Amino acid sequence: MEETLEKPVGNKKPKMTFESKGRTVYYQMQDRIFKYFALAATSLGLIVLVLLLYSVFENGFGRLDWDFITSLPSKRASKAGIYTAWTGTLWIMFLTTIIAFPIGVSAGIYLEEYSSRNRMANLIEINIANLAGVPSIIYGLLGLEVFARFLNLGASVLTGSLTLALLILPIIIVSTREAIKTVPYTLREASFALGASKWQTIWNQVLPASVPGIITGVILAISRAIGETAPLIVIGALTYVPFAPTSPMDEFTVMPIQIFNWVSRPQKAFAENAAAAIIVLLSITFVMNAIAVYLRHRSQKKVKW
Amino acid sequence: MRKGEKIIEAFLFGCSALTLLTTAGIILVLSFETIGFFKDVSLIEFLTDTEWTPLFSNKRFGIMPLLAGTFLVTAISLVVAVPLGLVIAIYLSEYAPGWFREIVKPVLEILAAIPTVVYGFFALVYVTPWLQALFPDQVGGFNALSPGIVMGIMILPLISSLSEDALYAVPKSLKEASFAMGATKLQTVRQVLIPAAFSGISVSIVLALSRAIGETMIVAIAAGQQPRLTANPLVPIETATTYIVQVTMGDVPYDSLEYKTIFAVGMTLFIITLVLNNISFWLKKRYTQAYR
Numbered sequence: 001m002e003e004t005l006e007k008p009v010g011n012k013k014p015k016m017t018f019e020s021k022g023r024t025v026y027y028q029m030q031d032r033i034f035k036y037f038a039l040a041a042t043s044l045g046l047i048v049l050v051l052l053l054y055s056v057f058e059n060g061f062g063r064l065d066w067d068f069i070t071s072l073p074s075k076r077a078s079k080a081g082i083y084t085a086w087t088g089t090l091w092i093m094f095l096t097t098i099i100a101f102p103i104g105v106s107a108g109i110y111l112e113e114y115s116s117r118n119r120m121a122n123l124i125e126i127n128i129a130n131l132a133g134v135p136s137i138i139y140g141l142l143g144l145e146v147f148a149r150f151l152n153l154g155a156s157v158l159t160g161s162l163t164l165a166l167l168i169l170p171i172i173i174v175s176t177r178e179a180i181k182t183v184p185y186t187l188r189e190a191s192f193a194l195g196a197s198k199w200q201t202i203w204n205q206v207l208p209a210s211v212p213g214i215i216t217g218v219i220l221a222i223s224r225a226i227g228e229t230a231p232l233i234v235i236g237a238l239t240y241v242p243f244a245p246t247s248p249m250d251e252f253t254v255m256p257i258q259i260f261n262w263v264s265r266p267q268k269a270f271a272e273n274a275a276a277a278i279i280v281l282l283s284i285t286f287v288m289n290a291i292a293v294y295l296r297h298r299s300q301k302k303v304k305w
Numbered sequence: 306m307r308k309g310e311k312i313i314e315a316f317l318f319g320c321s322a323l324t325l326l327t328t329a330g331i332i333l334v335l336s337f338e339t340i341g342f343f344k345d346v347s348l349i350e351f352l353t354d355t356e357w358t359p360l361f362s363n364k365r366f367g368i369m370p371l372l373a374g375t376f377l378v379t380a381i382s383l384v385v386a387v388p389l390g391l392v393i394a395i396y397l398s399e400y401a402p403g404w405f406r407e408i409v410k411p412v413l414e415i416l417a418a419i420p421t422v423v424y425g426f427f428a429l430v431y432v433t434p435w436l437q438a439l440f441p442d443q444v445g446g447f448n449a450l451s452p453g454i455v456m457g458i459m460i461l462p463l464i465s466s467l468s469e470d471a472l473y474a475v476p477k478s479l480k481e482a483s484f485a486m487g488a489t490k491l492q493t494v495r496q497v498l499i500p501a502a503f504s505g506i507s508v509s510i511v512l513a514l515s516r517a518i519g520e521t522m523i524v525a526i527a528a529g530q531q532p533r534l535t536a537n538p539l540v541p542i543e544t545a546t547t548y549i550v551q552v553t554m555g556d557v558p559y560d561s562l563e564y565k566t567i568f569a570v571g572m573t574l575f576i577i578t579l580v581l582n583n584i585s586f587w588l589k590k591r592y593t594q595a596y597r
Contacts, residue, residue, distance in 0.1 A: 024487070031489035038396035041389055045413055045465070048458050055431045056423070103320045110317035126586070128324050133512070133582035134575065135519025137546050138331060140553075141571045145334040149559065166327050173324070199313050227420025230521035230546065234553045234567075256422040256522070263426050263526050271430050278423050289418050293411065 060275025077269035085258035087244035095161035108176025132170040140234025155236030168221035175217020179210035212299030223288035229256035338568030357532040370532035374542035381453025390464030425526030428455040447529030447541035460513040471505020504592035515581040521546040
């Protein structure tokens with residue numbers, strides 16, 4: 001600090017000179033100005049969010065009706081709908097969940113309950129942190145080479161789901177571990193004392209106690225997956241699909257790709273379609289996030305170990 | 306019984322080892338195709354040539370224009386997000402009343418949950434026309450500025466939330482000592498809290514930087530597809546991620562040189578983000594050691 005306040009000597013109070021008093025007032029002014037500036041900055045963040053939502057609704061709300069949801073894509077903007085897109089998104093959601101959920105939770109259990117602090121566990125931990133930071137488009141390149149080409153699955157729903165499953169695995173593993181960590185050790189000891197084996201303890205005690213946390217993490221991960229566009233474009237998902245997929249091996253499109261396709265066209269009518277599709281996509285995302293937040297909130301309230 | 310337990314443990318281990326396989330897969334796939342690419346193009350040309358035209362008849366393979374585009378957009382996003390994010394973090398952790406913080410924090414985090422294609426729409430349909438109205442005749446329909454600003458909003462919650470955690474982790478005693486000396490909140494923030502939380506704040510910035518570099522859809526929609534070595538934020542450019550999208554949306558045959566270019570570009574992206582992520586881990590480790 002630059003102020004040179006006089007040092008107190010003995011019991012004598014420091015002399016408050018006119019100058020230092022003026023300076024104090026100056027610093028307090030500065031503090032107050034910063035406070036309002038910071039409040040304005042925080043509000044700016046919120047205002048942008050409102051603007052973003054407003055811009056989408058303003059453009060898209062008029063376009064949103066039952067026909068829009070049940071129509072196939074079309075070259076005529078006014079006739080085009082999102083039927084193939086949302087069925088594709090549902091397929092991807094379903095398959096990605098049944099692939100990533102068991103694997104992610106199992107991996108989380110292993111890392112939290114079984115692996116001692118050895119080198120292997122350390123390596124896996126660093127590796128998961130790194131995977132969480134890999135750009136999603138790189139997962140697309142992995143999916144393109146390994147699933148679409150090497151395993152010959154093509155640009156199918158299955159390829160897309162496998163790719164997105166790998167992408168969200170780190171999120172599920174980390175949240176599973178966090179959820180398991182909150183279960184107190186005494187619970188395990190009580191179970192062991194009654195003669196339960198390790199797995200019986202995990203299955204009957206630890207997992208039931210950590211279900212809300214795990215489900216919260218999985219929902220957030222899935223909501224991330226349905227918003228992903230780039231990896232699915234890279235594996236070859238189509239922008240125009242005339243039929244809804246009926247099996248995991250069918251070609252597909254998803255909501256974000258449909259939106260991307262419409263946004264990329266110059267006509268205003270297509271921008272309106274994109275906005276209407278965004279309203280649907282955002283509704284799904286927000287509902288999932290709200291459920292996750294609610295579950296987390298409830299589990300924090302209910303159980304106090 | 307015993308055997309069953311062993312089988313379960315082996316299965317669980319297999320699931321966690323799958324993450325190692327994923328990393329190995331990424332590295333193998335990228336390396337395999339990248340090596341194929343460098344059989345036809347020299348590393349020196351890749352790193353030093355100033356033009357990127359693999360899809361034209363006169364093929365040039367300099368990664369610099371793509372990286373320049375990527376870094377230009379990233380820099381703009383950081384210019385928006387770092388000051389704003391820091392001020393928000395300071396406000397929420399030091400000034401705001403509890404109820405305000407409880408409401409604003411989750412609302413800001415909604416920004417992080419919005420799919421990036423929505424941000425792309427916002428950049429192209431709203432922000433670009435605003436910029437064009439602001440600087441008539443200077444702003445292209447595609448440019449780096451608009452997606453840069455919008456990307457800044459996307460990474461804002463990352464910076465504000467992680468920086469707030471870092472400020473919060475500074476021991477209360479340090480803060481109280483500063484107040485006892487007669488310092489105002491702002492003086493305490495500037496001279497005690499920020500220096501003490503510095504590595505935590507840098508972690509948030511490095512992570513945001515890494516996220517911005519790998520971001521695809523905002524730039525694919527609003528920045529254009531013209532690889533160009535420029536620092537001008539008003540003209541169309543192309544980022545590394547957009548190039549990969551551009552090629553995979555077209556009809557490029559497998560095993561052609563054009564096909565291999567996306568892996569060489571992907572490898573470059575992977576290395577850059579890997580280095581940045583590990584810098585952030587290192588910083589994080591350092592700051593958790595400092596105050597425990």
